[in-house]
Amino acid sequence: MSSPTGSLVLDAEALYRELLRGVRSLMGPETRLVGITSGGAWLVERLQKDLGLAGKPGVISSALHRDDFAQRGLSSAGQTQLPFDVNGADILLLDDVLYTGRTLRAVINELFDYGRPASVRLAVLVDRGGRQLPIQADFAAARVALPAGSQLALARDDAGVFRFHVEAAA
Numbered sequence: 080m081s082s083p084t085g086s087l088v089l090d091a092e093a094l095y096r097e098l099l100r101g102v103r104s105l106m107g108p109e110t111r112l113v114g115i116t117s118g119g120a121w122l123v124e125r126l127q128k129d130l131g132l133a134g135k136p137g138v139i140s141s142a143l144h145r146d147d148f149a150q151r152g153l154s155s156a157g158q159t160q161l162p163f164d165v166n167g168a169d170i171l172l173l174d175d176v177l178y179t180g181r182t183l184r185a186v187i188n189e190l191f192d193y194g195r196p197a198s199v200r201l202a203v204l205v206d207r208g209g210r211q212l213p214i215q216a217d218f219a220a221a222r223v224a225l226p227a228g229s230q231l232a233l234a235r236d237d238a239g240v241f242r243f244h245v246e247a248a249a
C-alpha cells in the first residue's frame with residue numbers, strides 16, 4: 080500500500096522546531112499561548128517551556144461550539160482552561176493540523192465566551208489545505224496536500240516525543 084502522504088515524510092520533531100521559530104517571530108511581550116485540545120495542548124505545554132515563559136499556557140476546547148456537536152457530543156472534549164484575563168489579551172492559538180477550519184471557528188466562539196481579546200492569531204504544525212471557511216494560519220511549519228478522507232493527527236509518546244499518525248482514506 081502506498082503511503083497516504085506519498086513520498087512526503089512528516090517529521091513531527093523537525094516541524095516542531097520550525098514551529099518554535101515561527102512562534103518566536105509572532106510573540107510580543109503580552110502574547111498568551113492557547114493550545115487547542117488535544118494536539119495543540121501538547122504543543123503549548125512544550126512551547127511554554129522552550130520559550131522560557133512563566134506560568135501556564137491556556138488550553139481551549141472546540142467541543143461546546145462545534146457544528147457537528149450532535150454527532151460528536153462531549154466524548155473527546157478536553158476542558159477549556161484560560162489562566163489569564165482574555166479581555167485585551169493578544170492570543171496566539173496553536174494547533175497540530177488546520178484542515179476545513181471548522182474547529183477554529185468553534186474555538187473562536189469559545190474564546191469570546193471568556194472575554195474580548197485585543198487580537199487572535201493562529202500557528203499550526205501542518206496546514207493541509209481543504210478549507211471550508213475563510214480561516215488561515217499566520218504561521219504553518221508545513222503545508223501539505225493530502226487526499227480528502229485521509230487523517231493526520233499528532234501523537235506524543237511517554238518521553239514527550241512527537242510523531243504524526245497518518246491514515247489513508249478508506
Ligand SMILES: O=P(O)(O)OC[C@H]1O[C@H](OP(=O)(O)OP(=O)(O)O)[C@H](O)[C@@H]1O
Pocket residue numbers: 115116117118119155174175176177178179180181182183232
Ligand atoms: O480544520 P478542521 O477540519 O476542523 O480540522 C482540524 C482539527 O482536527 C483535529 O482535531 P480533532 O477534532 O480530530 O481532535 P483531536 O485534536 O483531539 O484529535 C486537529 O487537531 C484540529 O484541531
Ligand SMILES: O=c1cc[nH]c(=O)[nH]1
Pocket residue numbers: 141144145146147181182183185
Ligand atoms: O464545528 C466543527 C469543527 C470541526 N469539524 C466539524 O465538522 N465541525
